[in-house]
Amino acid sequence: MSTDGLDPVIHAPARLRIVAALAQIARDDTIAFPRLQRELEMTAGNLSTHLRKLEDAGYVQVTKTHEKRTPVTYLALTPEGRTALRTYRTALTAILGGSS
Incomplete structure (x- = not known):
């Protein structure tokens, strides 16, 4: 955490956009990688790179599976990710001089 x-x-x-988009999904739901990629208008490589950092921090859950014989990746914001986003929003609001 910064000072x-x-x-x-x-x-x-890019990571703020990802976390904000994932926060809009119900807690027990997921979104498929291609759908998030389309919604954020990011390249697959760029989205993957940022997702890895968020996953390493424990903010995003990445689930890789197969449907029929096609690999599918599902994404969800973890409870830690939701908490981190709330904390971030509170800090940003304080910096901007508003109330949270």
Whole structure:
């Protein structure tokens, strides 16, 4: 955590967009990688790179499976990821001088 309270893992613009998008999904639901990629208009490589950092931090759960014979990747924000986003939002609001 940085001294201003902004989590550097979430603070990167692409990762903030990913976490914000995943936060819109119900807690017990997931989104398929291609759908998130389309919604965020990111390349597969760029999205994968940022997801790895979020996964390493424990903020995103990545589930790889097969449907029929096709590999599918599902994504979800973990409870830790939801907490980190709330904390980030509170810190950002405080920096901007608003109330949380």
